Amino acid sequence: MKKKKIGQAVGVILVIAMVCVFWQLIDYLPVIGDPKSAPNSHVSKMYIVDGPSMTHSPNLVTGVLADFRGFDTLWETTVMFLAGMAVSMILSDKLKRHWDASIFGEIRTFGGADVKAMIPLIVPFILLYAVYVLFHGEVSLGGGFQAGALIALGYILYAMVAGLTIKTVKVTQHLSICLAALGVFIYALTGILPMFNGGKFLDYGRLPFGAEATAELHTTGILMIEVGVTVCVAATIVTILEAVLERKSLHDGNQ
Amino acid sequence: MLIREIIAAILLITGGSFMFVSALGVIRLPDFYTRLHASSIGETFGLVLAGIGMIIYHGLNLTSAKILLIIVALFLVNPIGTHLIGKAAIRAGEEPWKYIKNEEKKEEEDASIHD
Amino acid sequence: MQVFMIEAVLLLFLIATTIVIIFDKDLLSSAIVYCAFSFCTMLLYIVMGAPDVAFTEAVIGVISTIYFVIAIKTTDRWCK
Numbered sequence: 001m002k003k004k005k006i007g008q009a010v011g012v013i014l015v016i017a018m019v020c021v022f023w024q025l026i027d028y029l030p031v032i033g034d035p036k037s038a039p040n041s042h043v044s045k046m047y048i049v050d051g052p053s054m055t056h057s058p059n060l061v062t063g064v065l066a067d068f069r070g071f072d073t074l075w076e077t078t079v080m081f082l083a084g085m086a087v088s089m090i091l092s093d094k095l096k097r098h099w100d101a102s103i104f105g106e107i108r109t110f111g112g113a114d115v116k117a118m119i120p121l122i123v124p125f126i127l128l129y130a131v132y133v134l135f136h137g138e139v140s141l142g143g144g145f146q147a148g149a150l151i152a153l154g155y156i157l158y159a160m161v162a163g164l165t166i167k168t169v170k171v172t173q174h175l176s177i178c179l180a181a182l183g184v185f186i187y188a189l190t191g192i193l194p195m196f197n198g199g200k201f202l203d204y205g206r207l208p209f210g211a212e213a214t215a216e217l218h219t220t221g222i223l224m225i226e227v228g229v230t231v232c233v234a235a236t237i238v239t240i241l242e243a244v245l246e247r248k249s250l251h252d253g254n255q
Numbered sequence: 256m257l258i259r260e261i262i263a264a265i266l267l268i269t270g271g272s273f274m275f276v277s278a279l280g281v282i283r284l285p286d287f288y289t290r291l292h293a294s295s296i297g298e299t300f301g302l303v304l305a306g307i308g309m310i311i312y313h314g315l316n317l318t319s320a321k322i323l324l325i326i327v328a329l330f331l332v333n334p335i336g337t338h339l340i341g342k343a344a345i346r347a348g349e350e351p352w353k354y355i356k357n358e359e360k361k362e363e364e365d366a367s368i369h370d
Numbered sequence: 371m372q373v374f375m376i377e378a379v380l381l382l383f384l385i386a387t388t389i390v391i392i393f394d395k396d397l398l399s400s401a402i403v404y405c406a407f408s409f410c411t412m413l414l415y416i417v418m419g420a421p422d423v424a425f426t427e428a429v430i431g432v433i434s435t436i437y438f439v440i441a442i443k444t445t446d447r448w449c450k
Contacts, residue, residue, distance in 0.1 A: 061422045122335070141421050143422070146422075241440075
């Protein structure tokens, strides 16, 4: 008991020490909203003024994420895929392999009006909204990450309520982790394709899709990587869900 | 202040008070099922009223069409969620609350103490 | 001034929910209050002028609450 109290006291002291250290460091940062500080005077101005015309996307967030910092987003997507793979590896259990997607034990479905009439009324709209958010990522809010999470939400809704005994597509964790890898592959493919045409990696201006205007090529490149990100995110979320639902109990052995 | 703004303000305040009353009910009611009933009905209706207030404030506009779609979607989805939560509670074995009058409760307590 | 008041109230809610999550012994109620915490964070992102991030936070908050509840169902519900 004494060790626990000492541990808690050390934790509190450490937190207070870190807060004091960071309090001193605040003096070195520029004041928020100061128009003369370095980021506000030339860096932001260049991005805000020239950004939409250089990336040909009115939504500056998507432009920065997918065009100026496209290489960053590639590794973000890879990290998501690795997280899904890690969860799938840790939680796999070779002995008990009965697959039961319903978390309510023996009773598989709820039954009733909810499953037969209401949920099939809602899920198509969720998926349609996901596709809308994906395709309009350059113009308004959205992009790949939100669309992928929405698609996974539609799947989770069915898995929570119906137990997947209704005739839908049953996705095991092995299939969905392969789909996540496919998403990352689509992203990397969009990066390699310009290199066949004389450009650098992820250089959307030189995609080999006919000699069209630069604006259309940039938009096509952003759309392709958003599709890759969507597939990866949706598949990762479904993988983690299936991996956790497959285990009836997460206690190892001693229970 | 135009008439439109006054009506919108009245509707918004009414919707907000419905939501406040339902939140109060969630805290003070004794059982799970009564709390579920309070939260679902009050909040959905308060949302519809507040949404209509916002539609009246913006006039006939694209924004109003979007708000109308949001209200319709939430009006359909909230009861479904409540229904599913209630069914899940019955499956999990949650029993409804029984009302015991004060004199019977005292008799029960006296009997258990004397034993 | 109004924006400052909204931010102050939201930050107070944030601190209150965080304290409930940390110090509660019932893990299931902590998971549900985590959903409320995610919602407060989403409102703060909207007030700060980042609607993309708010959209993502709304969706991910729901998904991570579902994960927490599933994990609590397969392990213990009460922490000591």
